[in-house]
Amino acid sequence: MRWKALPAVLLLLSAAACTPDRTTAGAPATPAGSRAGSPSPTAGATPTADCGTHDLGHRSELPPASLSCLLDAVRGRRPAVLRVTRLTIEGDPIRFTYTVQQDGQVEVLTDTREDAFGRRGIMRELCTGPAAGPPALEFAQCSTPTPVR
Template sequence: MRWKALPAALLLLTAACTPDRPPAAAPGTPAGSPTGSASLTPVADCGTHDLGHRSELPPASLSCLLDAVDQHRPAVLRATRLTIEGDPIRFTYTVRQDGQVEVLTDTREDAFGYRGVMRELCTGPAAGPPVLDFARCSSPTPVR
């Protein structure tokens, strides 16, 4: 009879000895970004949008991102646009706690252009083509 209680006791002991791990970063999130394991602040999800050939984000998503920048709160917005030929170009906008926006542009599925992921750090976001416009951005650097 005592052996039946042993697995439950081991489970409790194991749970008590397991170190707490911070949540893993979201898939496709580069290390060091606000959604990485070092961040303890919740990240606002401003939406994921397939815009096709349109260049406008829904106003609520745009407000979510711009408010996060103004308040220096982490947030993520994802948008996909299509090239003229119909290939998807994926943008991921990640607001950092310092108010800068990390922009990842994924063109790996573009059959007629550069294929890769580029990263920029930007400031001063506003609505504009293709999805957002920025007052200033760093030079694009390859991620993968």
């Protein structure tokens, strides 16, 4: 199996224990020109499950409930989102957004714009076959990463 969505530098992280931060830091902002509270163009569609927003620092594992939430959504082909922030060895945040699509694929966005020593940008992959594995998620297959911005 192939590890995806975790840059090699993150695999070198120590397993420092941190308490997950359930804040929305790093969550996407409301797009310019849209009004907060305006009806969604997909109103009436299946609501997206929130599997959590976690600032893991150098901690190596996601909470089991968040992993179960995402994996259950994939099996049920229900929309869900999980946001995870991890730190590089130098302490720069790398943000991951895992979005389960209704066809069971998982869109993985990796945001490295705040990594002072790495390649900065946002990359997108479509992945299948997610499984819980150390340190977080592993996928059976992912598309070639493509830049978002």
